[in-house]
Amino acid sequence: MxxxxxxxxxxxxxxxxxxxxxxxxxxxxxxxxxxxxxxxxxxxxxxxxxxxxxxxxxxxxxxxxxxxxxxxxxxxxxxxxxxxxxxxxxxxxxxxxxxxxxxxxxxxxxxxxxxxxxxxxxxxxxxxxxxxxxxxxxxxxxxxxxxxxxxxxxxxxxxxxxxxxxxxxxxxxxxxxxxxxxxxxxxxxxxxxxxxxxxxxxNGFLAKTVCFRGKAAHAGVAPEQGVNALNAASLALQAIHAQRETFRDHDCVRVHPIITRGGDIVNIVPAEVRMETYVRARTAEAMLDAAAKVDRSLKGAAMACGCTVEINTVPGYLxxxxxxxxxxxxxxxxxxxxxxxxxxxxxxxxxxxxxxxxxxxxxxxxxxxxxxxxxxxxxxxxxxxxxxxxxxxxxxxxxxxxxxxxxxxxxxxxxxxxxxxxxxxxxxxxxxxxxxxxxxxxxxx
Ligand SMILES: [Zn+2]
Known part of the structure; x- marks a missing residue:
């Protein structure tokens, strides 16, 4: 041999x-x-x-x-x-x-x-x-x-x-x-x-697709009759950013949401706004911790604006x-x-x-x-x-x-x-x- x-x-x-x-x-x-x-x-x-x-x-x-x-x-x-x-x-x-x-x-x-x-x-x-x-x-x-x-x-x-x-x-x-x-x-x-x-x-990650649902209304004549889903999404982004100081450096958390649908036409209060995000981290524990904070932020924003939010979570990679x-x-x-x-x-x-x-x-x-x-x-x-x-x-x-x-x-x-x-x-x-x-x-x- x-x-x-x-x-x-x-x-x-x-x-x-x-x-x-x-x-x-x-x-x-x-x-x-x-x-x-x-x-x-x-x-x-x-x-x-x-x-x-x-x-x-x-x-x-x-x-x-x-x-x-x-x-x-x-x-x-x-x-x-x-x-x-x-x-x-x-x-x-x-x-x-x-x-x-x-x-x-x-x-x-x-x-x-x-x-x-x-x-x-x-x-x-x-x-x-x-x-x-x-x-x-x-x-x-x-x-x-x-x-x-x-x-x-x-x-x-x-x-x-x-x-x-x-x-x-x-x-x-x-x-x-x-x-x-x-x-x-x-x-x-x-x-x-x-x-x-x-x-x-x-890093591992999990992914989320998010849909805020509000109510359409004329954006100039009667915005008070609408529920603005874009405002909820925008608040959600800020709320997610506010979590960052709680992420530990060594967990290497990366949360990077994007808005994939921001409204349909400018003179109507946006009734449906969609987002996607990954939640990445070095360990499964840190990933789940960050994901819970993202969910909390999404719901808090929906609550503030009187919207409904649907959060779909799917497994990414370990x-x-x-x-x-x-x-x-x-x-x-x-x-x-x-x-x-x-x-x-x-x-x-x-x-x-x-x-x-x-x-x-x-x-x-x-x-x-x-x-x-x-x-x-x-x-x-x-x-x-x-x-x-x-x-x-x-x-x-x-x-x-x-x-x-x-x-x-x-x-x-x-x-x-x-x-x-x-x-x-x-x-x-x-x-x-x-x-x-x-x-x-x-x-x-
Ligand atoms: Zn590759």
């Missing part, structure tokens, strides 16, 4: 042999961006690569997700390598979909190219019988938490249970036999310190906890690919990902790797260096699989032994389901 370094070299060489294919896939997906739970063309590309690699697969998971398995035939842990398929809505991106405004402004096209590259590299290197356990490749739908109304409709129609891909795959049982999961997110060379790195943690063993392995891979001293430990991130949900149940790694340029979620985001953006993630994922499963999967077993999941699957599902709530506070009630 070859030593660990030779096996890793073999998979990296195999990735290089598929260089043009991997870059071509990343660029083709960039030019065919699709929104979450609608990634039909992207899924077709993924399936053709898995088929070409000779991997058995299941498709249609959470509508568009695909899972393929590389089985060493020897007992051992199962590790998941993941890539996200969905785009954002950035209608002024030069490579957006003209009809939907979807654009890959977060580099998920590179995640899929990287995942496909890892699948091609690991299967083509002829090293499977030197591993123990299994590698599952999962192309995950819907990481971006957008089109909330559309996704709530999917839930009402019984087509999904949650509003994002990984929570949905979790509840479907797609991760039931998975012991740990790894993915790599693209980072922008314009803003990134170093070439690759890991944040120890990131805080991300990156596994330290997996991060240490990734550091080696990153420095092998980019040179010594290029790896960074980033501070806690105020952003959120549904990899956070997984990380409460099993060891997870969600690092960032360079290769993109421009502003994340902005119109100028693209993969500027195909070697770093598409091939390096493929090699890093493939090397991760080797490090975990080579040598009778000693490393994967160590990760498992040291992991302390915060939640069981049933606790997770109960907790997230309980967040779905519609509350109606009526004036005078």
């Amino acid at each position: 070859r030593d660990n370094a030779s096996v890793k070299q073999a998979v990296c060489d195999a990735v290089e042999r598929h260089r043009e294919r991997i870059i071509g896939l990343g660029e083709a997906i960039m030019d065919e961006p699709e929104l979450g739970f609608k990634e039909v063309k992207t899924a077709a590309r993924v399936k053709s690569v898995f088929a070409e690699a000779g991997l058995p697969m299941e498709d249609g998971l959470a509508l568009t997700g695909i899972r393929a398995v590389l089985d060493s035939g020897r007992p051992g842990p199962t590790i998941a390598l993941m890539g996200e398929m969905d785009a954002l809505i950035v209608p002024d991106h030069p490579r957006c979909d003209a009809l939907t405004g979807a654009a890959h402004a977060c580099g998920h096209n590179a995640q899929i190219a990287g995942l496909m590259g890892a699948a091609l590299g690991l299967t083509d290197a002829g090293i499977t019988d030197e591993l123990a356990g299994r590698v599952v490749f999962i192309a995950v739908p819907a990481e971006e938490y957008v089109e909330i109304d559309y996704r709530l409709r999917l839930v009402r129609e019984g087509r999904t249970t949650f509003l994002a891909g990984k929570p949905e795959l979790l509840q479907l049982g797609v991760f039931d036999d998975v012991d740990m999961a790894v993915m790599i997110h693209s980072g922008s060379m314009d803003s990134m310190d170093g070439e690759a790195g890991v944040s120890a943690s990131s 805080p991300l906890l990156n596994d330290p063993h997996l991060a240490a392995l990734f550091k080696d891979h990153a420095e092998q690919l980019f040179g010594a001293g290029t790896y960074r430990e980033f501070p806690h991130s105020g952003g959120s990902t549904d990899a956070g949900d997984l990380s409460q149940l099993m060891p997870v790694l969600h690092p960032v790797m360079t290769g993109a340029a421009g502003t994340i979620h902005g119109k100028d985001w693209h993969i500027a260096d195909p070697g770093a953006g598409y091939l390096a993630p493929a090699k890093a994922l493939a090397m991760m699989a080797v490090d975990l499963l080579h040598n009778n999967a000693t490393m994967a077993r160590r990760v498992q032994a040291d992991s302390r999941p915060r939640l069981s699957k049933s606790q997770y599902l109960d907790q997230q389901q309980a967040l779905f709530r519609t509350e109606i506070w009526e004036a005078g009630a």
Whole structure:
């Protein structure tokens, strides 16, 4: 049996042999961006690569997700390598979909190219019988938490249970036999310190859609006969701001409401005003505490103006906890690919990902790797260096699989032994389901 370094070299060489294919896939997906739970063309590309690699697969998971398995035939842990398929809505991106405004402004096209590259590299290197356990490749739908109304409709129609891909795959049982999961997110060379790195943690969030209902009246002739829903919303924003001094710095709370409908016509007292907000925090406790203060603010504002307020709360993502063993392995891979001293430990991130949900149940790694340029979620985001953006993630994922499963999967077993999941699957599902709530506070009630 070859030593660990030779096996890793073999998979990296195999990735290089598929260089043009991997870059071509990343660029083709960039030019065919699709929104979450609608990634039909992207899924077709993924399936053709898995088929070409000779991997058995299941498709249609959470509508568009695909899972393929590389089985060493020897007992051992199962590790998941993941890539996200969905785009954002950035209608002024030069490579957006003209009809939907979807654009890959977060580099998920590179995640899929990287995942496909890892699948091609690991299967083509002829090293499977030197591993123990299994590698599952999962192309995950819907990481971006957008089109909330559309996704709530999917839930009402019984087509999904949650509003994002990984929570949905979790509840479907797609991760039931998975012991740990790894993915790599693209980072922008314009803003990134170093070439690759890991944040120890990131924020979780829940989302709220809010509707204030008042009474229409002529805004000039008889405003006293109306009930102004916009005044209630505006007071609610102030009341939410007034809570900020109660948020502790280390909880990293972010509440960022917007008004999505402010009234219909200027000479009528607004009778219906809508808002949306995320409530983000470092821990579930801090998130729930801040969410209760937001609810209190909304109801207080409704009361002051004599409005009714409807508050719909939906689960977002749980805080991300990156596994330290997996991060240490990734550091080696990153420095092998980019040179010594290029790896960074980033501070806690105020952003959120549904990899956070997984990380409460099993060891997870969600690092960032360079290769993109421009502003994340902005119109100028693209993969500027195909070697770093598409091939390096493929090699890093493939090397991760080797490090975990080579040598009778000693490393994967160590990760498992040291992991302390915060939640069981049933606790997770109960907790997230309980967040779905519609509350109606009526004036005078
Ligand atoms: Zn992203």
